[in-house]
Amino acid sequence: MLKRGTVARLLLGVACALGAAPAVSAQSGQITAQAGVGPQVSVTGQQNLTFGAGLFPGVSRAVSPRTGATAARFYITGTANDEVNITINAPSLLAGPGPGLPMDTWRYCHGSTATQANCTEAAFTTLPLVRLLSAGGELYVWLGATARPTASQPAGTYTGNVELIAAYTGN
Amino acid sequence: MLLPGRAAEAQFGNVTAEATIRTPLQVSGVWSLEFQTVRRNRVTTVAANNVFSGAFSVTGHAGAEVAVTFGLPTVLTRVSGTQTMPIGSYTGCIAAVYPLGASPCTAFTPSASPTTAVLTGGLRWFYVGATVDTRGLNATQLPDGSYRAFVVMSAAYTGN
DSSP states (O other): OOOHHHHHHHHHHHHHHHHHHHHHHTOOOOOOOOOOOOOOOEEEEEEOEEOOSOBOTTOOEEEOTTTOTTOEEEEEEOSTTOEEEEEEEOOSEEBOSSSOEEEEEEEEEEESSSOGGGOEEEEGGGOSEEEEOOTTSEEEEEEEEEEOOOTTOOSEEEEEEEEEEEEEOOO | OOOTTGGGOOEEEEEEEEEEEOOOOEEEEEEOOOOOSOOTTOEEEEOTTSTTSEEEEEEOSTTOEEEEEEEOOSEEEETTSOOEEEEEEEEEEEESSSSOTTOOOEEEOGGGOOEEEEOGGGEEEEEEEEEEEOTTOOTTTSOSSOEEOOOEEEEEEOOO
16 A cells, blocks of 8 residues: 555656656657659650552562661650660551551661661561660661552552550669 | 659650552453464464454553563363364564554563563553464364363563
């Protein structure tokens, strides 16, 4: 059984402990949450793929991605030396006035400069292409293909959309 | 600087693939090669520039070059029968007009196909003549009647 005086001392002790708290709350510390935003990867279609003045029905024509002056060209920019993953969606038929115009043997050629002759050519089967952007943050991609009109392909203009998708890999 | 979330920042670019197709070729068999009535034990010839020669037309893109090939039968077969009349050889002639009449034409050899020609004005006529040889065939081997075969001509652009 506690004596009255003992209780008083205990209460005092509690009061003293409560009285010490304001001194602690005056302290604070902080850290910084930060993020940097670098250049977004950017893709620009610079030149359409065309097959010249006109194709004759039944006569195929190929445009080389490395030597063809009418090859499609994409320009990719971003953070220097960062790695990008590139995929390409290309049509197997071009739409026009009649049945689709068959397209095949799509190939691409990539290089770090705008000099097409220096690019490295490969088949679409090697996609996706994982490639470092240059020290200048650039990458060029040219596309070529073969158009194969049938002997009865109706006359007219045939078109299709070609899409290149680029994304940083994080490396 | 490598930044979280960068891998998701896919960007797109588009171009157009475009091709223009020229006029398709059209080949028509316009006139039959007619030997008319031939006699046994004779060689009968219809020249390519003869009024009875066969004629094909080819239409397409003006100025384009085409290559023509032929399917040339070696015999005529009796209609409703099995007897045959040998065909000796074929001749050909390319012209700008039909009927040929006295107009000039350029000779070619159908069996040596493919033969190339330019579609000046988008049209060319191909005339075909031939020789049938009934020498050594008697009435049993070559009874009276009509004899027939099909000559086929195909044309394709060369790309030139």
